[in-house]
Amino acid sequence: MxxxxxxxxxxxxxxxxxxxxxxxxxxxxxxxxxxxxxxxVVTVSGSDLIAFVKNVQAVGGMGVFQFHGIGGEYLSVPASAHLELLNYLQTQPDIWVGTFGDILTYRAKYPAERNTATFDQKPN
Structure with a gap:
């Protein structure tokens, strides 16, 4: 603990x-x-994950989810919560979902945008 x-x-x-x-x-x-x-004991729900995304959207920030287990394993997130988050993200065309490495590479390539809320150029 x-x-x-x-x-x-x-x-x-x-x-x-x-x-x-x-x-x-x-x-x-x-x-x-x-x-x-x-x-x-509390576990995270799909609504909790989506609320986090909405808060990030509202303040124009960048949010990071790091999943180490979906439906089981270490630091797990219930599969139903993960699916609810993915379904929500599919309805949000302005959100870029990428691997942590891709996002860090993009941020290094476009340092002038470090403090902006959105990515003007999404990677190809």
Whole structure:
């Protein structure tokens, strides 16, 4: 569990953890969380992911999602949430979706646009 202490933003502590192991280990995982005083477990939803995108659009910024597991694995996002995000992104022609490497390459190639909200030239 990685704890984030931000008293000005959160009344308590926020803990970030990998998805618990399932099967025979699940009970031990949950008991470990309880012993660490974890009161609530929350996962991200499609609506949460889309809200993040809309916030980025509203402020004219650049948002980054880094998925390490869809529907399972480490730091997982439920497959249904990922699909909901992808369906939303397909309806947004002004959003460029690229790999992290492609975006960094583009930003290095066009440094004058570093502080702009949109990409005037999308890579070919």
């Amino acid at each position: 990685f704890w984030i202490e931000a008293p000005s933003l959160l009344p308590g502590r926020l803990g970030i953890a990998a998805r618990p192991r399932a099967g025979d280990w699940l009970e031990d995982e949950i008991n470990g969380w309880r012993s660490a005083s974890v009161d609530m």
